[in-house]
Amino acid sequence: MPKYLLLKHYRGGPEPHRPVPPMDQWAPEDVDAHIAFLRHVSELLEKNGEYVDAQALTPERTWVRYGGPDAAPVTTDGPLPETSDLVAGWYMIDVESHKRAVELAAYVSAGPGPGGAPLHEWIDVREVMSEASSDD
Amino acid sequence: MIDEPARRLDEGALRALVPRVLAGLVRRGEDFDAAEDALQEALLEALRVWPEHPPRDPRGWLATVATRRLVDARRGEAARHRREEANCAEPRPAATEEGDDTLFLLFCCCHPGLAPAAQVALTLRAVGGLTTREIADAFYVPEATMAQRISRAKRALRGRRLDRPGDLAVVLRVLYLVYTAGHAGRVDLAGEAIRLARQLTLATAEPEARGLLALMLLNHARLPARLDSEGRIVTLDRQDRGLWDTREIAEGVRVLRSALVVQRPGRYQVEAAIAALHDDAASAGETDWPQILAWYDDLVALTGDPVRQDPAAVLGRAVAVGHVLGAAAGLRETDRLRDVIGERHRWHAVRGHLHELGGDLPAAAAAYAAAAHRATNVAERDHLVRQAARARAVGPRAAETRSNSSSGQSRPAAPFRIPDT
Numbered sequence: 001m002p003k004y005l006l007l008k009h010y011r012g013g014p015e016p017h018r019p020v021p022p023m024d025q026w027a028p029e030d031v032d033a034h035i036a037f038l039r040h041v042s043e044l045l046e047k048n049g050e051y052v053d054a055q056a057l058t059p060e061r062t063w064v065r066y067g068g069p070d071a072a073p074v075t076t077d078g079p080l081p082e083t084s085d086l087v088a089g090w091y092m093i094d095v096e097s098h099k100r101a102v103e104l105a106a107y108v109s110a111g112p113g114p115g116g117a118p119l120h121e122w123i124d125v126r127e128v129m130s131e132a133s134s135d136d
Numbered sequence: 137m138i139d140e141p142a143r144r145l146d147e148g149a150l151r152a153l154v155p156r157v158l159a160g161l162v163r164r165g166e167d168f169d170a171a172e173d174a175l176q177e178a179l180l181e182a183l184r185v186w187p188e189h190p191p192r193d194p195r196g197w198l199a200t201v202a203t204r205r206l207v208d209a210r211r212g213e214a215a216r217h218r219r220e221e222a223n224c225a226e227p228r229p230a231a232t233e234e235g236d237d238t239l240f241l242l243f244c245c246c247h248p249g250l251a252p253a254a255q256v257a258l259t260l261r262a263v264g265g266l267t268t269r270e271i272a273d274a275f276y277v278p279e280a281t282m283a284q285r286i287s288r289a290k291r292a293l294r295g296r297r298l299d300r301p302g303d304l305a306v307v308l309r310v311l312y313l314v315y316t317a318g319h320a321g322r323v324d325l326a327g328e329a330i331r332l333a334r335q336l337t338l339a340t341a342e343p344e345a346r347g348l349l350a351l352m353l354l355n356h357a358r359l360p361a362r363l364d365s366e367g368r369i370v371t372l373d374r375q376d377r378g379l380w381d382t383r384e385i386a387e388g389v390r391v392l393r394s395a396l397v398v399q400r401p402g403r404y405q406v407e408a409a410i411a412a413l414h415d416d417a418a419s420a421g422e423t424d425w426p427q428i429l430a431w432y433d434d435l436v437a438l439t440g441d442p443v444r445q446d447p448a449a450v451l452g453r454a455v456a457v458g459h460v461l462g463a464a465a466g467l468r469e470t471d472r473l474r475d476v477i478g479e480r481h482r483w484h485a486v487r488g489h490l491h492e493l494g495g496d497l498p499a500a501a502a503a504y505a506a507a508a509h510r511a512t513n514v515a516e517r518d519h520l521v522r523q524a525a526r527a528r529a530v531g532p533r534a535a536e537t538r539s540n541s542s543s544g545q546s547r548p549a550a551p552f553r554i555p556d557t
Contacts, residue, residue: 024505024524031525035518036366056514 003052004101005090006108007124010059012085017120018113026114034119037111045093050104056089092128101125145187148331150194151265154179155335157198158262159237166206168244169290172262174205180267238263239339242332243302246310247293254289255310256317261286263335264328274323304340308348308404311336315352326356337391346395347405353388354411357381369519373420385415403449406435410452425459432456447477451486463494481510485520492527501527 023031045051061081067074078084091108095101105123113119154175161171178201182194191197245258260266260274272282315329333349361375370376392408410431417423432453436442442450450473458466467490470483477483484507491500501524508520 022505024501024508024521025528026525028522028525028529031522032366032368035368035522039367056517058512059509 001094001096002098002101002130003092003094003128004098005092005124005126005128006101006105007090007126008088008108008121009124010086010088011083013122013124016122018117020113020119030112030114030116033112033116041091041108041111045091045104050093050095050100052092052094054089054091057087059086059088061086087124098125098127101127145183145190147183150179150182150186153195153198154265155238155241155263157195157202159240160199161202161206162240162244167294169287169294170206170209171202172290173287174202174209176261176268177205178202179265183267236339238332238335242307242310242336242339244293246302246307247296248303248306249296250289250292252310252313254285254292255306256313257282257286258289259310259332260314260325260328264332266323266328270323274317274325304342304345307336308344312348312352312404326352326359330356341398343395343398343400344402344404346391347402347408350388350392350395351404351408351411353384353391354408354415357384357388357415363515367515368522369515371519372414377418380415385412388412388415401434401438403435403438403446406431406438410435423459425456429453429456429460443472443476447473448482451477451482455486455489458490458493463490463496466490466493479510481507481512481516481520483507484510485523488520488523488527497527497530501525 020026023034026034042051042054045054061077063076063078065074091104093101093104095104102125105125109121109123110118111121113121157178158171158175161175162168175198178198181201182198186194241263242259245262246255250258257271257275260271261268266274268283268286269279271286272279275282311329311333314332315326317325330349330352333345333352336345337349357380358372358375360381361377361379362370364370388408389412392405392412395405396409410428413424413428413431432449435449436446436453439445439449451470454466454469454473456466457469467487470487470490473483484503488500488503488507491497491503504520504524504527508517508524511517511520
């Protein structure tokens, strides 16, 4: 079965379908509902036998490259640190098909936002390359 | 630890034997690295065999099997006979020797030449008697990674003298690291740290060892109230104190008293005293903040330059200052730390708390949001986002947010039914 990453972003991606303020500016009950939904997704994926991993990343980013012999690593927070793509976290799933991955991504995107209405957040769906040799 | 219901093995008793057997092997001249590997194999064998065939002499069984593994590893027939005879002839240890064994091994595992992660892993295996798999699970790394970390640590110890008294301060720090690594995984590391600290207090009269045990007990007692049924963090001031473990508190206080009478104060004793004062308050409002502040004064006095050497103590003291002298005074104390830990989430979280204490909710919300942005733990991040939202909801922006969200929409946990697989 193929594995997919369902990536959530702090920023970047297509034009938001429904712009919302940062979560610390939501009503407390909306924050609770959203966090409960995220946990519910993990539980549901586990129950379905589709869960592999879920992780969240802090928003801090450091770009690093080799600086050369006898030189320290070169670091930067990137070009346009305020606007470039920034991954917030992911679910890794093991599913029947790409169609199923899209279905689940849409479900994740429907998590409740301010007022309890679906967020319509863009989810980046990426297939993980298999390490097993193929049969054909 | 291992939760298959079929297993009726007393794993606690089994694991308690590990340091004694290992110390016995090392004391009679076996190489620490090889002996520890051999014992780990014997332990796995015991977990497999004992439920069906419990041995009459568990300790002798472990020692014999570990010795056989050592001998197999060496493939020396002559060695086999000699070792097995030595094992049979070995006398029963007295109680004091048990304590010495634990201390001896803790000094080996917490060798100052090892990195903290290696010290922790080695301690859990060689003294705690956990399997590599259990330690890996506890730290969410693959088993092969943990196995490698442990064998590298042991390789680093090779050739170093292990028979000298070690650094007790390092041992205490390692046990505290084990404690704070938490209880999220399959293995209860906090409980494990308490068990090891209890063993350590039998082996040394050093009051700081008892201070550490007391600190762990007094904090651990509040664990049942730290999360609500949804897994959300509940701060000390909002916890249901009826859920606290009064037996653990009583033991913690008893252990702490026995340490304090020695009159050689140290940071663990002082932190335990602060924890005891929190545990002693029947409600958050009855907390004896002036006394807590006095203990924090002692804590920061333990280092020459507390702002740089012990910023966590200065930050904790700032909270106490806020409660005793007012929020503004507490915030002034945190200002001294801005250059040192101003980018850490805890600094912002404490400022949020102090702003809230002073009634400045917009500033509290901003500080909590800044803290959430810097948090490195999901539960804490979620908690801080909630704190920010809560502070904002009762602040000036509340009216606006409320009118948006009260448009009568339902709030289902799942907005639409997920298709079945």
